[in-house]
Amino acid sequence: MRFLFHGKQMEVTDAMKQYAEQKIRRTELVAQVEEAVVTFIVGGHKQDTHKVEVLLRLEGGVVRAEERTDDMYASIDAVADKLERKLRKLKEKMRRRLRRGGMPEFASNTQVEEEPNPFEIVRVKHVGLKPVDVEEAILEMNLLDHNFHVFINSATRSTDVVYKRIDGTYGLITSLVRQA
Numbered sequence: 783m784r785f786l787f788h789g790k791q792m793e794v795t796d797a798m799k800q801y802a803e804q805k806i807r808r809t810e811l812v813a814q815v816e817e818a819v820v821t822f823i824v825g826g827h828k829q830d831t832h833k834v835e836v837l838l839r840l841e842g843g844v845v846r847a848e849e850r851t852d853d854m855y856a857s858i859d860a861v862a863d864k865l866e867r868k869l870r871k872l873k874e875k876m877r878r879r880l881r882r883g884g885m886p887e888f889a890s891n892t893q894v895e896e897e898p899n900p901f902e903i904v905r906v907k908h909v910g911l912k913p914v915d916v917e918e919a920i921l922e923m924n925l926l927d928h929n930f931h932v933f934i935n936s937a938t939r940s941t942d943v944v945y946k947r948i949d950g951t952y953g954l955i956t957s958l959v960r961q962a
Contacts, residue, residue, distance in 0.1 A: 790823040805862035
């Protein structure tokens with residue numbers, strides 16, 4: 783596994799690199815991880831926070847986690863624990879898929895409980911989208927007391943999303959149409 787370390791608004795020390803590498807290497811499925819990109823960030827909207835972001839590139843995809851605390855080493859510990867949980871969950875999901883595709887493990891008269899689908903849609907909500915500007919979309923989001931709002935941008939005619947960020951500001955996700 784290859785490690786890449788970055789620091790935002792700080793210098794990354796060798797001790798931090800070694801500690802992060804040691805913690806991330808103990809996670810499950812480490813053999814399938816090709817690259818780990820670790821970013822250390824100090825500050826942000828709260829000047830006393832220490833944030834660690836880790837992006838693991840696997841053979842079949844990407845796993846990402848981030849944690850923020852008031853101590854960089856505590857953030858490393860927390861993000862490593864989160865990665866371990868995510869990778870364990872991914873490993874179990876892969877095992878279930880292999881079992882379903884392979885030979886049946888039980889006799890036909892044995893009843894097997896179905897595991898709940900973690901991606902099951904339990905509710906569908908239909909929304910009427912009308913063209914509005916970004917400020918009106920933010921106003922509607924705040925009136926509905928939601929964290930995000932989907933709308934058609936009257937300026938661009940694209941489907942966009944406004945969302946409330948942790949620091950109280952707003953973000954905009956806009957769609958780009960790719961030409962073939």
